[in-house]
Amino acid sequence: MSNTLVELRQNIDEIDQALLELIMRRLRVSREIATAKPDGSPVYRPAREALLMHKLLLELEGNVEREVVARLWRVLLASSVRSQSPSFRIVSLEGLENFTLEFSAGFLDFVFCATGEEMIEMLSKNKADVAFFPYSKLKKIASLLGKKTGIYLNHKIDNVAIICKNMPEETGFDIPIFKDSRFEEPKIIEKASFSEISDSNEYVHIGAWVNLTG
Numbered sequence: 001m002s003n004t005l006v007e008l009r010q011n012i013d014e015i016d017q018a019l020l021e022l023i024m025r026r027l028r029v030s031r032e033i034a035t036a037k038p039d040g041s042p043v044y045r046p047a048r049e050a051l052l053m054h055k056l057l058l059e060l061e062g063n064v065e066r067e068v069v070a071r072l073w074r075v076l077l078a079s080s081v082r083s084q085s086p087s088f089r090i091v092s093l094e095g096l097e098n099f100t101l102e103f104s105a106g107f108l109d110f111v112f113c114a115t116g117e118e119m120i121e122m123l124s125k126n127k128a129d130v131a132f133f134p135y136s137k138l139k140k141i142a143s144l145l146g147k148k149t150g151i152y153l154n155h156k157i158d159n160v161a162i163i164c165k166n167m168p169e170e171t172g173f174d175i176p177i178f179k180d181s182r183f184e185e186p187k188i189i190e191k192a193s194f195s196e197i198s199d200s201n202e203y204v205h206i207g208a209w210v211n212l213t214g
Contacts, residue, residue, distance in 0.1 A: 034084035046155035078105035091128035116141035142186035145206035153207025
């Protein structure tokens with residue numbers, strides 16, 4: 001075996017050890033966050049995760065590296081959620097199996113429902129912490145979101161609406177989402193830099209997502 005190969009493998013061993021120490025440090029801090037949070041604080045913060053992933057992926061160039069980092073951090077983020085709330089549960093619409101499996105990363109519990117109404121009911125009754133629904137079909141459940149129900153769209157990932165029982169966080173990159181209340185069949189409206197308090201009674205705020213593509 002060449003000296004070069006031996007040295008390279010030793011470098012890998014040193015990097016692995018450094019990674020292990022950093023991962024353990026991150027997990028410890030995550031557990032400290034769980035005890036430091038005020039009661040009732042949300043465990044899962046979609047906007048913060050979106051900003052974090054965006055910042056990390058900006059530093060990468062190749063598609064392979066981006067996929068590796070995205071999957072690695074998905075594992076870390078999911079494990080962090082579980083450490084703060086072991087009973088955390090996802091409810092997804094049938095058809096989003098691949099997205100849900102990747103998001104949960106083997107750490108988070110999940111169930112599937114046949115209709116959006118069933119998902120919203122589970123959120124309302126605290127039988128789930130977050131719901132995944134196709135963004136393209138948001139009109140079907142728009143009337144079940146907003147101040148009246150206390151359930152909002154909190155983010156959009158890969159055209160999947162992330163729906164939580166809490167208001168979306170302000171990030172400075174928000175695209176607030178409204179439905180037009182004049183129509184029985186809701187019209188979804190996206191407004192960049194549009195306040196959650198609409199200047200028209202025709203619009204009902206149902207959520208927001210973080211636009212990091214511009």
